[in-house]
Amino acid sequence: MTIVVENLSKQFGNFKAVDQVSLEIKPGKLVALLGASGSGKSTLLRLVAGLEQADAGRILIAGQDVTFKSVQDRGIGFVFQHYALFKHLTVRENIAFGLELQNLQQGRKKGRSKAKVEELLDLIQLQGLGNRYPSQLSGGQRQRVALARALAIEPSILLLDEPFGALDAKVRKDLRGWLHRLHTEVNVTTILVTHDQEEAMELADEIVVMNNGKVEQVGSPTEIYDQPASAFVMSFIGPVNILPSSSCLFQGNTFNAVAPKIFVRPHDVVITTQPIGAATPAKVSRLVHLGREIQAELTLSDGQNINANIRREHFDQIRLELEQQVYIQPKFAKTFSSGGR
Numbered sequence: 112m113t114i115v116v117e118n119l120s121k122q123f124g125n126f127k128a129v130d131q132v133s134l135e136i137k138p139g140k141l142v143a144l145l146g147a148s149g150s151g152k153s154t155l156l157r158l159v160a161g162l163e164q165a166d167a168g169r170i171l172i173a174g175q176d177v178t179f180k181s182v183q184d185r186g187i188g189f190v191f192q193h194y195a196l197f198k199h200l201t202v203r204e205n206i207a208f209g210l211e212l213q214n215l216q217q218g219r220k221k222g223r224s225k226a227k228v229e230e231l232l233d234l235i236q237l238q239g240l241g242n243r244y245p246s247q248l249s250g251g252q253r254q255r256v257a258l259a260r261a262l263a264i265e266p267s268i269l270l271l272d273e274p275f276g277a278l279d280a281k282v283r284k285d286l287r288g289w290l291h292r293l294h295t296e297v298n299v300t301t302i303l304v305t306h307d308q309e310e311a312m313e314l315a316d317e318i319v320v321m322n323n324g325k326v327e328q329v330g331s332p333t334e335i336y337d338q339p340a341s342a343f344v345m346s347f348i349g350p351v352n353i354l355p356s357s358s359c360l361f362q363g364n365t366f367n368a369v370a371p372k373i374f375v376r377p378h379d380v381v382i383t384t385q386p387i388g389a390a391t392p393a394k395v396s397r398l399v400h401l402g403r404e405i406q407a408e409l410t411l412s413d414g415q416n417i418n419a420n421i422r423r424e425h426f427d428q429i430r431l432e433l434e435q436q437v438y439i440q441p442k443f444a445k446t447f448s449s450g451g452r
């Protein structure tokens with residue numbers, strides 16, 4: 112179902128947590144709200160859920176104005192980082208919980224949930240663990256059960272607030288792959304709140320970058336990375352060197368712009384061991400081995416530091432060493448008219 116948010120605002124005291132946000136989320140898409148802590152992501156999600164009341168603006172779900180509708184009337188499934196499973200219920204009972212409640216409300220017989228619960232156990236790949244209690248599961252398994260519980264009522268929208276936030280990096284990565292497959296299968300319109308840009312890049316059809324309660328940019332992961340709309344987006348998504356335009360790196364090349372700051376991605380810094388063209392001399396001050404890439408910290412003659420990422424094969428060819436003199440050139444650089452806000 113399409114979700115439309117129009118000029119939505121929410122204040123806590125004098126603090127604008129969500130400030131005139133407008134968005135359109137297309138049916139079946141997975142959209143990530145990405146931003147630093149305190150940027151208003153969770154508040155926006157809670158407004159869509161109906162857990163907070165907006166001060167101004169409207170929320171439309173499938174064309175219906177739900178701004179003043181209760182949580183129950185919005186047909187939404189939630190998974191929060193700290194929204195624990197019921198400890199005294201088994202996995203099966205946890206998944207069935209919302210369904211049983213629905214049966215009760217709609218005057219239907221119990222039992223109806225059985226087949227649905229088995230189907231969901233299949234979907235989350237925990238077929239053998241239906242009779243376990245939450246304390247007998249790993250953190251990743253618990254979050255999968257939480258997702259199955261949210262999906263059980265066949266929500267028209269799924270809202271996920273840092274669903275893998277408390278888990279370690281390896282489990283998070285596995286669950287990301289799993290959530291991607293699950294979303295392709297059930298295809299429910301989903302909003303995912305995360306502060307993890309890798310998670311957003313990997314999972315989302317579209318990313319909404321938030322900053323200070325406002326939307327900085329909406330776009331596909333590629334658009335956000337390759338065509339950042341602002342200095343904030345460029346520095347928030349992916350590593351970047353931010354240098355004054357007076358830096359010696361830009362003398363003698365076309366990147367010497369009028370903007371006060373110039374942004375260069377570490378993989379756009381070309382390193383050679385011999386002087387070529389307008390390349391600037393620099394010294395290797397640190398080498399960090401990141402597996403397939405090596406991060407070289409280089410010091411320019413004006414004392415500025417700049418990071419360059421070098422692919423393993425290239426590194427093996429040029430064989431850099433600490434304190435070595437090299438020559439660097441930006442392959443690509445970007446400026447913003449606001450001057451690096």
Ligand SMILES: Nc1ncnc2c1ncn2[C@@H]1O[C@H](COP(=O)(O)OP(=O)(O)OP(=O)(O)O)[C@@H](O)[C@H]1O
Pocket residue numbers: 123126128146147148149150151152153154155306
């Ligand atoms: N109930 C509340 N009362 C007062 N201030 C609040 C309340 N809820 C949120 N805030 C404030 O609103 C701002 C936005 O909070 P929100 O939780 O939406 O941010 P977030 O981007 O989700 O951050 P995080 O990633 O840390 O969860 C924060 O400064 C927060 O302190």
